[in-house]
Amino acid sequence: MGRRSHADAMSGQHDLFSLGEDLDPACPLVYVAMPLSHLGTPEERQLVESNAFIIVRAINESTRDAAEPWPVRVHSPIVWTAPWNKDTLEPEEIYRRNTEILWEDADALIILGIKGASLGAGQELAWACALHRPVLYLYPEGTNVSRQLRGAASEHDIIVQEYATPDEMHDLVGRWLASRRHIICDGPRRRRSQKLRFTALMSAFAAKWKALSTDEQAHVVAVTRIAPGRIARLFASPLALAAASLAEIAALGGALGIDAASAMLARGLPDLVPQQRAALANAAEELGWTAREVLRVEHEARNELARGGIRRLPLASIDDWENFRRRRDGR
Numbered sequence: 459m460g461r462r463s464h465a466d467a468m469s470g471q472h473d474l475f476s477l478g479e480d481l482d483p484a485c486p487l488v489y490v491a492m493p494l495s496h497l498g499t500p501e502e503r504q505l506v507e508s509n510a511f512i513i514v515r516a517i518n519e520s521t522r523d524a525a526e527p528w529p530v531r532v533h534s535p536i537v538w539t540a541p542w543n544k545d546t547l548e549p550e551e552i553y554r555r556n557t558e559i560l561w562e563d564a565d566a567l568i569i570l571g572i573k574g575a576s577l578g579a580g581q582e583l584a585w586a587c588a589l590h591r592p593v594l595y596l597y598p599e600g601t602n603v604s605r606q607l608r609g610a611a612s613e614h615d616i617i618v619q620e621y622a623t624p625d626e627m628h629d630l631v632g633r634w635l636a637s638r639r640h641i642i643c644d645g646p647r648r649r650r651s652q653k654l655r656f657t658a659l660m661s662a663f664a665a666k667w668k669a670l671s672t673d674e675q676a677h678v679v680a681v682t683r684i685a686p687g688r689i690a691r692l693f694a695s696p697l698a699l700a701a702a703s704l705a706e707i708a709a710l711g712g713a714l715g716i717d718a719a720s721a722m723l724a725r726g727l728p729d730l731v732p733q734q735r736a737a738l739a740n741a742a743e744e745l746g747w748t749a750r751e752v753l754r755v756e757h758e759a760r761n762e763l764a765r766g767g768i769r770r771l772p773l774a775s776i777d778d779w780e781n782f783r784r785r786r787d788g789r
Contacts, residue, residue, distance in 0.1 A: 484646050489559060535556055566642045567582060599621060
């Protein structure tokens, strides 16, 4: 791979970091994080910018320009929220923008660990682990890496890699992407499924919250110890709610008097298409199913569809429905 000067690299940096803006939002997205706030000198900034650029170029060459292309989008705070850009963004806006992308749109995370990364990158790592996203942590040869980070790799999909040269870092990114291709490409489907599962619960929470008086809302905040801004965020987006902890969901459900599990199952399930409904009716008639059995099988099929399952069983024939029921009944 030929080398490029910093000036040449920076001249095309924004275009490359905008990689994927021409793509369908349904394409997977890779989030690239690195230290920003505590880079004290222009030389440190230049080093981070150059290495981040190499990472994004490696993503481009390993996906979009691969022999068998699989387009991905890229987001990196270095372009949109770097402190030296002298923008007018408030801290809350930066937090909201980056979390919105990582919680609701990202399918993988790459962290450039120069100077031990940063508190912001550490937050992004924790969120990616909670959401079960694959993570690649890259650090320069001869620098230290937190033992806690290495330990986290025993429970999460985290790969920690040392690099000695820009070319080696480029190659590490390419190999990691190839090894996680299936997981990354399946990310949009999993996010769509999560959105479907959490929409009903979000709607139930939001409706109950809106119906409360100001004093009652203040009581919920006091009981759950969840800040009003956090509650507003969770009640506005199903994928933000999906990124919340189980403790938060349980606390909110308890304070609002909502059974979270029942709310997720009772509503928001995908409907059967007309061909599937007709096949179910035919199966019920031919196989002698009772009305109770039909309702149960239909509900189980819709739950399975919401999870993204039974892709090889279209449920478009009597045999499909009979096989589905036997499999669910363990026969």
